[in-house]
Amino acid sequence: MARVTVEDCVDKIPNRFDLVMLAAQRAREISAGAQLAVERDNDKNPVVALREIADQVVDFETLRQSLISGLQKQSEAEEPEEDMMELLAADSQVAGVPYEAPAEPPEEAMGAEGGDDAAAAADEEG
Numbered sequence: 001m002a003r004v005t006v007e008d009c010v011d012k013i014p015n016r017f018d019l020v021m022l023a024a025q026r027a028r029e030i031s032a033g034a035q036l037a038v039e040r041d042n043d044k045n046p047v048v049a050l051r052e053i054a055d056q057v058v059d060f061e062t063l064r065q066s067l068i069s070g071l072q073k074q075s076e077a078e079e080p081e082e083d084m085m086e087l088l089a090a091d092s093q094v095a096g097v098p099y100e101a102p103a104e105p106p107e108e109a110m111g112a113e114g115g116d117d118a119a120a121a122a123d124e125e126g
Contacts (some may be wrong), residue, residue: 036048
């Protein structure tokens with residue numbers, strides 16, 4: 001059987017970058033023990049992957065999804081994460097201190113921080 005070339009596959013996947021990425025993913029799958037869709041004919045895994053793409057015996061969308069999930073750094077969580085306050089409360093319970101929500105500062109302290117109220121109070125005094 002004749003060797004497959006990239007030109008044989010470009011008709012099926014026009015973008016050469018996508019072609020290389022999908023062929024590499026399929027070659028990795030073959031290396032991991034995936035069932036071959038064409039005869040090996042003493043070819044290496046990348047050549048077998050290109051032959052499968054040229055013959056359209058692999059599902060491109062499944063291959064693309066496999067590639068994407070393999071390149072993701074983090075997998076999507078199936079359950080929503082716990083609320084941040086619950087985590088803080090759990091941390092304080094571990095330290096032996098019960099969690100208490102911070103109290104709001106008194107209004108006098110807020111005015112003394114340099115707001116308009118502090119300037120008005122200074123004008124009234126002097």
